[in-house]
Amino acid sequence: MSVQLQQYIAGDWVEGDGGLVTSTNPARPDEVVASGRQAGAAEVDRAVDAARRAARGWARTPAHERGAVLLAAAAHVEANAQAWGLELAREEGKTAAEGTGEVLRAAQILRYYGNEGDRTAGEVFSSPRRGERILVTRKPLGVVGVITPFNFPIAIPAWKIAPALAYGNTVVWKPASVVPLLAMRLAQALDAAGLPDGVLNLLIGPGSMGNELVEHPDLDGITFTGSTGVGRRLAAQGAARGVPVQAEMGGKNAAVVLADADLDLAAEQLMFGAFRSTGQKCTATSRLIVEDTVADEFLERLRARLDSWAVGDPTDPAIQMGPVIDAAARKSILAGIETSLRQGARVVAGGGAAGTGAYDGGPLAEGAFVAPTVLEVADGANACWREEFFGPVLTLRRASSAEEAFGLANDSEFGLSAAVFTQDLTRTLEAVDELDVGILHINSESAGADPHVPFGGAKKSGYGPKEQGAAAKEFFTHTTTVYLRGGAA
């Protein structure tokens, strides 16, 4: 059954003025998950205007009251976790278990920021002058544009929108157009929780609408997660207008398996890091570096796990990996694999469409499936080593030492996350010092992020302040430094 899509502007759920938009199930592209009209150009103005009108009142609402709305929204999201998790699996293609996990994660994030009123709201410094204190207080930016990607259709929006609102901003949000239903679900939860009119506005529309939003003269900040190309353009547009931009972009994350590692643990975690969510996480492992002496043994263990990795309908509880987001993504990933093979990569496992087995020719025959694939390359020039395919493709290189392995891990313009598998404390400490990444996992997969700690990339993966935890404050507020003296001489 297809769900009717609506825009949420100034507290009203309305049909958009633009053309038709539908989201479809990537496992069964004939199945429409949600449909409706997208927002028209005039609605961008209406949404920004509504957010502007709501900004002062929301900024002056006590932090605890703002938090109470987020806490109520968290409860609403949590109560719908199973149903929305299934919708997420149908709309985005990750497994229903991952979908439900993501919805629960959104609730956890809303709850974290719902309690922001109980945390520090500024700092007090000593003054070098008698009778004076120096306060640093924080104020919201104002109206923030939020632009989000398809791959975490409710968790990423939650970790942008929850801090934006908690710190007193109002929001105009444009989600990825392939996952509008989950966007609507989050906005519905905040609406049901009693968010005042205009504080959050949802515009379902194409990428060009994101561009109109970014160009809007009445926006005070832009937070974006998505591809590197769009993020960099958007950062330039923000800079040209003097508006702060936070952009979380691509990754080409490495897992390093050192000779002393627990190889079973490493193989298990590597499967999760590379192939959960069909490899469509910015933190997914897409490069694997193994010390020579254990490489063959490790690959054997990895292959054994790959052989039993169940690919298929993500709503089936037995399935471990669903399709990629759509046919275009599938085509581009398969083209990337072909280019890599032409450039000399060797197939260790997989290597193409997953159109085999139970659903070959069956109801999933048209689905956007890609087999979990491991390629081996001898040098760093190959496309699969350098470029983000954003799918279930892992590229292997062997290293003759831990030093070489860490060097190879750093051999990327990106620096979002990495994983290192070792039981040696000295090597662990070297990894912490050497690896140029925003997030480092020791003996666990490269993906995964808790809501109370900073999230974001080093090098060209991230632009602007980090997200989540207290770090989010650095983007969503600005400071006023107050030199404070009593009035009497």
Ligand SMILES: NC(=O)C1=CN([C@@H]2O[C@H](COP(=O)(O)OP(=O)(O)OC[C@H]3O[C@@H](n4cnc5c(N)ncnc54)[C@H](OP(=O)(O)O)[C@@H]3O)[C@@H](O)[C@H]2O)C=CC1
């Ligand atoms: N570092 C991080 O934290 C994360 C990074 N990512 C990265 O995101 C990418 C995958 O997500 P994907 O959704 O395909 O990314 P895109 O960059 O294609 O899209 C992201 C968002 O930007 C919108 N958009 C597209 N063009 C423009 C434009 N010109 N101006 C403003 N907005 C625009 C999209 O709208 P529409 O959908 O309508 O085109 C969507 O809402 C990967 O590269 C991945 O690494 C993903 C998650 C986390």
Ligand SMILES: O=C(O)CCC(=O)C(=O)O
């Ligand atoms: O690692 C995670 O769980 C979240 C990462 C993320 O934001 C992403 O992959 O898009």
